[in-house]
Structures are given as structure tokens and as C-alpha cells.
Amino acid sequence: MNEPVVEEDSQVRGERDRGARNLELWSRPPQLPDTHYVDTRVYTDRSIFSEEIEQIFDRVWLPVCHESELPDAYDFRTSGVAGTKPIVMVRGPDRRIRTFLNVCPHRGNTIVRSPAGSLTKAEPSGNPKHMTCMFHGWQFDALGRCAEIPREEQGYQGRVCKTDVGLREIRTEVAHGGFVWVNLDDRCGPLAGHVAGAFDFMAQELDTEPLEIFHYQKAIIRTNYKLWHETSREFYHDYMHYHNRATGMLQKGYYDRKYTVFDNGHAATGLTTIAYDAYEGSKDRLLTFPGMPRNGWKQLNIFPACTYSLRTSCLRVSVMTPISERETLIEIRGLGLKSDTPGEREERIADHGTIWGPFGRNLHEDLLVVQNQAVAMREGSGSKYLIMAREENSTIHDEIGLRSYFAEWSRRMGRMASDPMP
Amino acid sequence: MVAPHGPHGERSDAVTSADSETRQRVDELIYESCLALNGGDWNSYLALCDPRDFRYRIVNFSPEIRREQCWMDRDWKGMKSIFDLLPKHNSDHSPLTRHATVYKIVCDREGGEAAATTLVAIYRTQLDGVNSHFESGQTSLFAVGKYEDRIRVGANGDAALLLSRTVRLDTRQIDIGSHYPF
Numbered sequence: 001m002n003e004p005v006v007e008e009d010s011q012v013r014g015e016r017d018r019g020a021r022n023l024e025l026w027s028r029p030p031q032l033p034d035t036h037y038v039d040t041r042v043y044t045d046r047s048i049f050s051e052e053i054e055q056i057f058d059r060v061w062l063p064v065c066h067e068s069e070l071p072d073a074y075d076f077r078t079s080g081v082a083g084t085k086p087i088v089m090v091r092g093p094d095r096r097i098r099t100f101l102n103v104c105p106h107r108g109n110t111i112v113r114s115p116a117g118s119l120t121k122a123e124p125s126g127n128p129k130h131m132t133c134m135f136h137g138w139q140f141d142a143l144g145r146c147a148e149i150p151r152e153e154q155g156y157q158g159r160v161c162k163t164d165v166g167l168r169e170i171r172t173e174v175a176h177g178g179f180v181w182v183n184l185d186d187r188c189g190p191l192a193g194h195v196a197g198a199f200d201f202m203a204q205e206l207d208t209e210p211l212e213i214f215h216y217q218k219a220i221i222r223t224n225y226k227l228w229h230e231t232s233r234e235f236y237h238d239y240m241h242y243h244n245r246a247t248g249m250l251q252k253g254y255y256d257r258k259y260t261v262f263d264n265g266h267a268a269t270g271l272t273t274i275a276y277d278a279y280e281g282s283k284d285r286l287l288t289f290p291g292m293p294r295n296g297w298k299q300l301n302i303f304p305a306c307t308y309s310l311r312t313s314c315l316r317v318s319v320m321t322p323i324s325e326r327e328t329l330i331e332i333r334g335l336g337l338k339s340d341t342p343g344e345r346e347e348r349i350a351d352h353g354t355i356w357g358p359f360g361r362n363l364h365e366d367l368l369v370v371q372n373q374a375v376a377m378r379e380g381s382g383s384k385y386l387i388m389a390r391e392e393n394s395t396i397h398d399e400i401g402l403r404s405y406f407a408e409w410s411r412r413m414g415r416m417a418s419d420p421m422p
Numbered sequence: 423m424v425a426p427h428g429p430h431g432e433r434s435d436a437v438t439s440a441d442s443e444t445r446q447r448v449d450e451l452i453y454e455s456c457l458a459l460n461g462g463d464w465n466s467y468l469a470l471c472d473p474r475d476f477r478y479r480i481v482n483f484s485p486e487i488r489r490e491q492c493w494m495d496r497d498w499k500g501m502k503s504i505f506d507l508l509p510k511h512n513s514d515h516s517p518l519t520r521h522a523t524v525y526k527i528v529c530d531r532e533g534g535e536a537a538a539t540t541l542v543a544i545y546r547t548q549l550d551g552v553n554s555h556f557e558s559g560q561t562s563l564f565a566v567g568k569y570e571d572r573i574r575v576g577a578n579g580d581a582a583l584l585l586s587r588t589v590r591l592d593t594r595q596i597d598i599g600s601h602y603p604f
Contacts, residue, residue: 069487077486115486216487219595222552242510350495358599359480359494365512367598368551375553 027384029418035403036389038417042409043224044379048420049325055412056304057082059185061194063306063319065089066333067097067178068212074119074129074142078102078112080321080329082184087170088112088131089180090119092142099182100144101168104133111140111167131167144169177206177308177315177335195302198266202298204291205310214349215334217358221367223374225305225322226405228330231366232299232307232318233267233401236390240369241362257396265303265408267401272297287313287347289337301401303408314352326374332356332363385418440527440536448527448536448573451582456520456542459603464505472574472583473498480604482567482591493591494603504603513601514551518564520544520604534576535585540569542589544604551598565593565604 030037042048064079064087076090086102088111104111111133119129119142126132130139130147139148144167149155152162171183173191176199181191188194199206221228231237235257238244248254257272273295288294289310300308305320314334321329334356336348355362377383388402406417415422440448451470458467471478476498483490496504526539546564548557572585589604 116488213487214489215491215493216484217493217594218486219597219599221598240512242507246510346495349492353492353494357493358596359601359603360599361507361511361601364514364599364601368512368514371552371598 026382030385030387030389032387032389034416034418035407037385037387038406039420040377040383040386041379042417042420043227043374043377044325045421046325047422048413049224049322051413052304053083053322055414056409057184057322059183059188059412060304061173061181061183061188061191063176063179063181063302063317064099065180066211066213066317066335067174067180068210068335068338069116070097072118075117076112076114076119076131077116078114081182083322085184086110087182089172089182090131090142090144093129097172097174097180098142098144099170099172099180100140101170103168104135104138105146105165105167106133106138106149107135109133109135138165140167176202177211177317179317194264196263196266198262198268198300198302201260201268201270202300202308202310205289205298206308206315208290210338211315211335212338212340213333213335214345215352215357216331218329218331219358219367220323220327220329221371222326223328223370224325225320225328227370227373228318228320228328228366229301229305229307229405230402231370232309233301233405234390234397234399235269236397236399237369240365243361255392255396259394259396259398259400261394261400261404265405266301267404268298268300269396269401270298287336287344287351289315301405303405309356311355312351313348314356316352316356326378330367437528437530440529444529444536444575445527447575447582448538449524451573451584452522452524452538452540452569452571455584455587456522460517460519462517464502464508468498468502468505470584471498471501471587472585475585476501476583477586478589478603479587480589480591482594484594501603504601508601511601514549514598516546516549516551518544518546518600518602518604519561522569529575534574536573536575536582538569538571538573540571542567542569542604565591565596567591567593567604 062081064081065077069077070089070091073091073093073095076088078088080086087099088102089097089099091097102111111131119131122128123132123134125134125137126139130141132139137150138146141147146162146165149162171186171188173181175181175191238249258270260268260270273293286294292310295312297311307318309316314336317333319331323329334352336345340348354360357363388399390397390399392398394400410416455467455470458470478496478501479492480494481490481492520542522540522542524538524540527536529536543563544565545561547561548559568590570588570590574583574585576582
């Protein structure tokens with residue numbers, strides 16, 4: 001004979017023993033300050049994403065490439081910024097790097113299609129030292145001026161002139177280790193105002209001598225851009241990485257490492273030293289950057305979507321380009337000193353690949369987890385809130401780096417991330 | 423080191439196409455290496471590699487930065503370390519399947535070495551990488567490229583061994599990457 005089924009009141013049980021929660025309890029906001037948790041819709045809602053592009057990405061300075069990717073006059077590099085806006089960076093005959101919207105003003109075609117190259121080689125339907133739209137042969141020089149409209153006078157009789165149809169130029173600065181930064185807002189202040197001194201503690205390493213890129217990888221990851229950036233803003237997840245939990249976390253001083261937050265949402269983790277003698281294959285690290293201890297490590301997160309990580313022999317710069325609320329283009333660059341000998345460069349490359357390459361031990365886990373977060377938090381999944389409430393005097397497992405991000409996010413979006421729907 | 427051609431494209435007298443016996447030994451070595459990796463039999467894979475001289479690299483040419491780049495560079499000991507650490511990582515455990523076709527083998531008879539060029543396609547069958555409820559069991563092309571192998575062919579029935587393997591990738595976007603070598 002079956003026992004009668006007794007429905008347990010799970011709400012009562014949940015209140016009593018703090019065990020598993022029913023839907024009502026699960027859906028309640030955490031009993032924390034509203035700065036210490038976020039509503040997961042900030043990662044999944046399409047309208048919030050569109051607003052982020054307008055309120056944040058269209059208005060802040062964003063790094064797009066390194067100057068060593070276009071070393072010579074007339075070199076170019078194409079990219080995209082702030083969602084899906086195509087851009088092309090060109091080093092002019094005056095060696096200055098300029099950025100243009102990579103859209104032909106005539107019929108909206110992409111003008112420069114290759115990822116990188118030199119304008120000194122003519123396109124099939126154009127002239128050297130010009131960007132030529134393959135569609136109708138309109139040509140633009142390295143300063144963005146329209147240089148050629150085929151049969152201009154016959155077709156337009158003076159109604160459209162070359163002087164009227166130059167390319168859309170975008171504010172550009174080269175700084176902080178030779179990175180090319182752009183800002184889509186013509187009225188924006190200088191880059192220095194945006195970074196607010198955040199780079200000062202890395203200036204010697206980045207700016208004493210020229211850097212050079214040796215590693216470039218990219219992937220479109222099925223996640224929200226903020227989730228990827230957040231992995232760089234908290235080190236509590238060191239538990240995920242074997243070497244970190246088996247060596248780094250056991251080192252003296254690990255828990256003393258401090259975060260510094262800056263205006264405009266940037267956050268840094270200051271110099272720490274790593275016991276590389278505990279890492280197989282990394283016992284004899286010799287190379288570093290100017291002013292950096294041989295076993296040092298510094299990291300800086302620039303709002304809204306860039307991380308500089310300088311770890312002994314190599315600099316990694318990670319840039320996120322949001323494509324949609326659930327897709328992010330992640331670009332990772334590895335850099336050394338331009339003055340490296342071939343042997344030194346090989347050593348830096350090997351070091352970089354061991355940790356941060358696509359076959360490295362940490363990158364795969366970081367990407368795996370942000371992809372799985374996006375799966376678990378997708379709209380309608382039942383996910384509600386993320387907790388960012390660790391407070392440990394701004395030390396390594398404090399989540400102040402996350403809270404500083406969302407403080408700036410809230411300032412720009414005009415509402416709290418814990419209650420994000422307009 | 424075996425190079426199939428001299429610096430100006432001429433064929434060296436010492437470098438010849440493989441005879442059928444050598445070709446068979448090289449083919450078997452390369453295909454065995456793929457089967458071992460596909461099966462996660464890391465020890466069998468390492469047994470096919472020369473412990474003193476083996477070097478494994480994954481390279482590609484990036485048109486974005488207009489230079490060749492190296493994404494992995496390990497010797498035999500380094501490869502063993504990677505395999506030993508696999509159970510300690512939080513990996514995407516989706517199996518990778520290497521489909522290989524050996525296209526070209528040339529021999530340096532004096533040195534007892536062969537150089538082989540093998541085209542390889544690597545497929546990934548989802549297990550726990552994304553959403554196991556929706557995607558486990560789906561297979562997709564993960565990467566294409568080629569193996570450039572140097573092989574000690576030896577003589578007198580000695581086993582052929584890999585002296586080096588360079589995985590030259592055409593694919594440059596490999597999603598979330600991999601803890602498993604290609």
C-alpha cells in the first residue's frame with residue numbers, strides 16, 4: 001500500500017533551514033546593498049544592449065589595434081568598433097595614424113576589405129596610395145579625402161564634388177604602449193581624461209621603449225561582453241585554474257594583493273610576484289619589461305571592454321567588441337619589446353602561449369566559463385541575480401573590481417544594474 | 423633535416439620520394455598518432471615520439487598582423503606535462519577527431535629521415551562545452567591545417583619515430599581553444 005504523499009511547504013522549509021528555495025524565494029533580490037548584485041537581464045536583454053552601445057561604446061575611447069600592425073607609411077588595418085561599425089586605420093605619409101569609417105559615401109560599400117596591408121599596392125580598379133571602393137571606383141587618399149570620382153562632371157554636373165564626399169574621420173590617439181585608440185564621439189575629451197591616471201603604475205613598462213605585436217587571435221564567443229571583462233576584474237575565480245589554486249594561491253602575500261579603482265570605471269591590481277619556480281617549464285624566467293621585476297605581474301582593466309595584463313615576459317591586451325547581447329568578438333594580442341633579439345622573442349612567445357594562447361592552460365577555462373554563464377543566464381532560463389558582494393579590504397578576492405565597473409555602467413546608463421529595466 | 427627541395431627548388435640527390443616500404447611505415451606512424459590522440463591515449467602518442475628530440479609546435483600565418491605566429495611550442499617532456507595535467511583542468515571534454523591524409527613523403531636516405539606533409543581536418547563532437555542538453559552529440563568542423571612531420575625512419579626493423587610535428591593551421595579562429603593538442 002502506497003504511503004500518502006505529503007506536500008512539503010518548501011517556502012516554510014526554505015525560511016527555516018536556508019536550504020533550497022522555491023520560485024518565490026529564488027526570485028527575491030538578495031538582501032544586500034543594490035550596488036552588490038546585478039539583475040541578469042543586463043547580460044541578456046536586447047534593448048539594454050542597444051542602449052549600452054549608444055550610451056557607452058559610441059562615447060568612450062576604445063583600443064582597436066597596435067601601432068606595430070601598421071608600421072610603415074600607407075599601411076592599413078581594418079577593424080570594427082562599438083558593435084558593428086567598420087573602421088579602417090591608415091598610417092599616412094606623415095606617419096600619423098588616422099581612422100575612418102570604412103564605408104563608401106557613394107553606395108555604402110565596404111571600401112577596404114583585407115584585414116591589413118599596404119595601400120602602396122593598387123587595387124585592381126584603383127591607384128596606389130589610395131583606398132578604392134571596388135563597386136564604382138571611388139578613391140580616397142590616406143588622409144580620407146576623396147581623390148577620384150569616375151566621370152564626376154558628366155554624372156553630377158557640379159552637384160556632387162570630391163570635396164563634399166570625404167570619408168568620415170574618427171578621433172584617434174596612439175598611447176599606452178603604442179595602442180591605437182578611437183572615439184566615435186567627435187565632441188569627446190582627450191584619451192587622458194578617460195583613462196584618469198589608471199595607466200600611471202604601468203607607464204614605465206609600457207612607454208620606455210617601443211613594443212611590438214607577436215600574437216593575435218580572435219574568436220566570436222557566445223557570451224555577453226561584460227561577462228568576459230568580469231573574469232579579469234575578480235581573482236576569486238583563481239579556484240578554477242589548476243596552477244593558480246595549486247601554486248599562486250598558496251604563496252605568501254597572495255591575499256594581500258590590492259585593487260585600486262579609478263574614475264570612469266577602471267580598476268587595477270598592483271604589482272604582485274609569482275613563484276614561477278613552482279610552474280613546470282617556467283623555472284628560469286629571465287625576460288621582463290623595463291622597470292618590471294622578473295617575476296612580476298600587473299593588471300589593468302579599462303572600462304568598458306579592455307584588459308592589459310603584464311606578466312613578466314609578455315604583455316597581453318584583450319579587447320572585446322560587443323556584437324549582440326549574446327555574442328562578443330574577443331581579440332587577444334601578445335606583445336614584447338621591439339628591440340627583442342630573435343631568441344628573446346621566441347622565449348616571450350613560448351611564455352605567452354603557455355598561459356594565454358588558445359592552447360594555454362588558463363584561456364580555455366576562462367572562455368569556457370563565460371560561455372556557460374551565457375547558457376545558464378539566457379533569457380527565460382530562470383536566472384535572476386548575480387552577487388558581487390565580497391568585501392575584503394580591496395584585496396585579491398574582494399569584488400570591488402566588479403562593483404566599480406557597474407558603478408560606472410550605472411552612471412552612464414542612468415539606473416542601477418540591480419534594477420536595469422527602464 | 424629533410425627538405426623536399428633545395429633553396430632554388432631543385433631536388434637534392436640525397437632527397438628522394440619514399441619507397442613503398444618507407445611510405446608504409448611513415449603512413450602507419452602518422453595514422454597511429456591520430457588514432458592515439460583521437461582516443462585520448464596520450465601514452466601511446468608519446469611512444470611514437472622521440473623522447474630526446476621531439477618538438478611539437480602549432481603555428482599559423484596571421485594576415486591581421488602579417489607574420490607567422492606560434493601558439494604552442496613544446497618538447498617531449500612538455501607534451502607529457504600537458505597530458506599529465508589534463509585531469510586537473512576544467513576542460514571542454516568534447517572529443518576531437520583528426521581526419522588525416524598523408525599527401526607527400528620525401529626521404530633523406532643518408533640521414534635515415536623522412537619528411538611528410540599530411541592534410542588534417544579536426545572535428546569536434548560536443549559533450550559539455552556549451553549546452554549539453556541542446557548540443558551534446560553535434561559534430562562540427564573545428565580546424566583545418568596540415569602536419570609537417572620529421573620522422574626518423576631508422577633501419578633494421580627499428581620503429582619509426584616522430585622527431586618533430588608542426589601543426590600549420592589554416593583555421594585561426596578556434597572558438598574557446600583547447601587543452602588538447604591537435
